[in-house]
Amino acid sequence: xxxxxxxxxxxxxxxxxxxxxxxxxxxxxxxxxxxxxxxxxxxxxxxxxxxxxxxxxxxxxxxxxxxxxxxxxxxxxxxxxxxxxxxxxxxxxxxxxxxxxxxxxxxxxxxxxxxxxxxxxxxxxxxxxxxxxxxxxxxxxxxxxxxxxxxxxxxxxxxxxxxxxxxxxxxxxxxxxxxxxxxxxxxxxxxxxxxxxxxxxxxxxxxxxxxxxxxxxxxxxxxxxxxxxxxxxxxxxxxxxxxxxxxxxxxxxxx
DNA sequence: ACTGCCGGGGA
DNA sequence: TCCCCGGCAGT
Ligand SMILES: [Zn+2]
Numbered sequence: 001x002x003x004x005x006x007x008x009x010x011x012x013x014x015x016x017x018x019x020x021x022x023x024x025x026x027x028x029x030x031x032x033x034x035x036x037x038x039x040x041x042x043x044x045x046x047x048x049x050x051x052x053x054x055x056x057x058x059x060x061x062x063x064x065x066x067x068x069x070x071x072x073x074x075x076x077x078x079x080x081x082x083x084x085x086x087x088x089x090x091x092x093x094x095x096x097x098x099x100x101x102x103x104x105x106x107x108x109x110x111x112x113x114x115x116x117x118x119x120x121x122x123x124x125x126x127x128x129x130x131x132x133x134x135x136x137x138x139x140x141x142x143x144x145x146x147x148x149x150x151x152x153x154x155x156x157x158x159x160x161x162x163x164x165x166x167x168x169x170x171x172x173x174x175x176x177x178x179x180x181x182x183x184x185x186x187x188x189x190x191x192x193x194x195x196x197x198x199x200x201x202x203x204x205x206x207x208x209x210x211x212x213x214x215x216x217x218x219x220x221x222x223x224x225x226x227x228x229x230x231x232x233x234x235x236x237x238x239x240x241x242x243x244x245x246x247x248x249x250x251x252x253x254x255x
Numbered sequence: 256a257c258t259g260c261c262g263g264g265g266a
Numbered sequence: 267t268c269c270c271c272g273g274c275a276g277t
Contacts, residue, residue, distance in 0.1 A: 224277095
């Protein structure tokens with residue numbers, strides 16, 4: 001009589017050589033580099049951080065536009081370009097307070113950014129990005145929106161939701177739907193899940209870094225079972241299970 | 256220092 | 267696909 005399913009206990013039932021094939025677990029849906037790159041790029045250029053108007057479009061024509069000073073520590077928001085420029089010039093670049101148009105005309109451009117009222121759609125798009133990234137502009141576009149602060153961390157959660165399956169012997173994705181098996185626990189990289197306001201002024205980690213650590217999906221918690229390496233020793237490597245030999249999750253001594 | 260293993264890369 | 271390994275996290 002044939003037993004057709006060889007799912008979890010590989011060696012007992014499946015008759016093929018132990019080390020024939022293992023397939024690397026696909027753990028999460030890929031967080032694309034695009035996202036990361038976007039984050040990196042954006043973070044490296046504060047002046048355009050929150051510019052919500054497409055570049056081709058002239059900033060003046062948005063009636064609800066506001067302009068925020070990007071000078072470190074300054075939160076000044078003004079409703080006109082002239083105003084914000086003057087602010088930057090006089091408050092921060094006060095080298096030549098007297099003459100307006102002529103001197104260092106472009107310099108103050110680096111120290112303000114346009115902020116318009118953000119549509120919910122755009123807002124949600126922004127929320128996919130690192131939380132800390134749009135933080136500065138989210139703050140002042142809708143300072144009192146309660147849904148913002150609460151939804152920021154969790155909304156991304158559903159995107160990066162992991163499929164909790166890790167065995168090398170895992171059946172194809174069609175078989176496992178999405179029931180997270182109780183047997184497997186992952187450590188979420190950030191268990192306190194940043195409900196805290198996260199003051200952007202005090203931030204000392206780079207945004208890219210931050211984003212990475214918040215989206216570091218999960219890491220299998222280290223089981224206490226001895227694995228092949230420990231059991232057989234380095235010098236008997238050939239007795240290890242394939243996964244261990246390949247420095248993958250051991251498939252012989254499961255946790 | 257050692258262990259387990261993810262992610263990535265070479266053939 | 268098979269195999270190896272850098273590097274990281276946890277012990
Ligand atoms: Zn093993």
